[in-house]
Amino acid sequence: GAGVSQSPRYKVAKRGQDVALRCDPISGHVSLFWYQQALGQGPEFLTYFQNEAQLDKSGLPSDRFFAERPEGSVSTLKIQRTQQEDSAVYLCASSSGPNNEQFFGPGTRLTVL
């Protein structure tokens, strides 16, 4: 595709539900990043993949957050037992290399009731 796509664009979950957020990076981009953007704040780093390897997950806020990229392309961010504080926009970005320009997707807005 022409850019990074994310689905769903909006997700409403009841507290305690599990959710899965999908990211389709730009074709050929080896680096993939997930960021969390709370309302009125800047994005905050969650995790980084190079191909299928998760090289950094230091930003994941708790063990309820899990990300994978099994074939080095599409990535899924999973949040188990969602809490209200998980409500945010989850942004995915990809780049052709770890220190190259990061291209962001439109994000998934998660609302936990």
Added chain:
Amino acid sequence: QQQVKQSPQSLIVQKGGISIINCAYENTAFDYFPWYQQFPGKGPALLIAIRPDVSEKKEGRFTISFNKSAKQFSLHIMDSQPGDSATYFCAARGRGSNYKLTFGKGTLLTVNP
């Protein structure tokens, strides 16, 4: 600990005026300083970036000024237009394998016609 501090939080400018947004950083390991523009419902998009070996970079109406000794950098938007109305984020990234972006909290710019 907020590693990149951004001000002002919001800014209103008349069409044709100059918009100035400031950022300060703490981590001297940062060596790449991009500015992102974000429209509602969209992901951040790279606007312009600078490395600390230069004090200024200009691209069209957008200029970054960088003061390494003060650990400060700023974005100047000349001849501001209503289409520039968006949220602007400064960011920073470390050298080498430190690929994660650290963002400021953002500045909501409104350019009145």
